[in-house]
Amino acid sequence: MRDYTERTLAAPQIGAPVLRSGVRYSKPQIIAAIRTHADRLLQDGRLHMTKDFIQHADMSVFQHCAHVAYVSCVLALTFGIRVSWDELIRGALLHDYFLYDWHDRSASGGTRHAWYHPTAALLNAVEDYELTEKEMQIIKRHMWPVTIIPPTCREAWLVTTADKICTILEVFRSERVRL
Numbered sequence: 021m022r023d024y025t026e027r028t029l030a031a032p033q034i035g036a037p038v039l040r041s042g043v044r045y046s047k048p049q050i051i052a053a054i055r056t057h058a059d060r061l062l063q064d065g066r067l068h069m070t071k072d073f074i075q076h077a078d079m080s081v082f083q084h085c086a087h088v089a090y091v092s093c094v095l096a097l098t099f100g101i102r103v104s105w106d107e108l109i110r111g112a113l114l115h116d117y118f119l120y121d122w123h124d125r126s127a128s129g130g131t132r133h134a135w136y137h138p139t140a141a142l143l144n145a146v147e148d149y150e151l152t153e154k155e156m157q158i159i160k161r162h163m164w165p166v167t168i169i170p171p172t173c174r175e176a177w178l179v180t181t182a183d184k185i186c187t188i189l190e191v192f193r194s195e196r197v198r199l
Contacts, residue, residue: 039105045097054089057109058082065148069119079190081116087190088112091182092175101174104154108175111158114149115179117141138163 039045039053061067067082075084089112096103118140142159145151151159158179161171171177 039093039109045093050090050093050097053105054086054093054109054113057089057106058086058113061110061113061149066119066144067113067117070117073120075116075190077190077193081118084186084190085113085116087186088115088179088182091185092178095178095182096174101178103175103178107152107154107158108178110151111155111175112179112182114145114151114155115141115159115162115183117145117148117159119144138167 039050045053058067070081070085071083073081075081079087089109092108092112093105095101096108116137118137120140138160142156145159146156154173154175157171157173158176161167161169161176162180162183164170164180171180
């Protein structure tokens with residue numbers, strides 16, 4: 021992927037946006053922003069459990085979500101899409117917060133994982149974190165078009181698109197971003 025460096029990134033302040041629109045960032049800076057949010061989420065909830073479940077190939081659910089967060093940021097930067105960076109990254113990190121082994125059909129109550137897991141992820145995330153409307157939409161609608169209602173915010177569209185891109189890359193064991 022291209023290098024996104026034009027200006028340096030100041031150290032983020034708690035509560036301040038980690039990334040800003042209109043600024044070009046390098047891959048390490050984007051990963052550092054994602055890691056900042058991941059560290060906060062790991063402290064407060066059960067995100068650490070996602071490290072124990074495999075998503076695609078040898079990739080854990082946690083690593084898949086970090087990969088989706090990275091690709092979502094790169095898409096926003098590449099196409100100049102103005103987003104809420106905090107909500108984009110947090111939503112991406114929590115989009116698959118379903119907390120079960122999806123390879124075991126009984127874990128999802130016998131329902132099809134593709135249809136069930138956005139709801140399970142949202143219920144778990146709401147239980148563990150305070151979420152914004154955008155973050156909830158990212159989680160609930162990231163499986164569009166499988167889930168019938170499409171996203172209505174840019175951040176959810178980016179995560180939906182990045183999720184599909186990352187799934188293809190991970191299944192075929194191509195480029196990945198790991199935290």
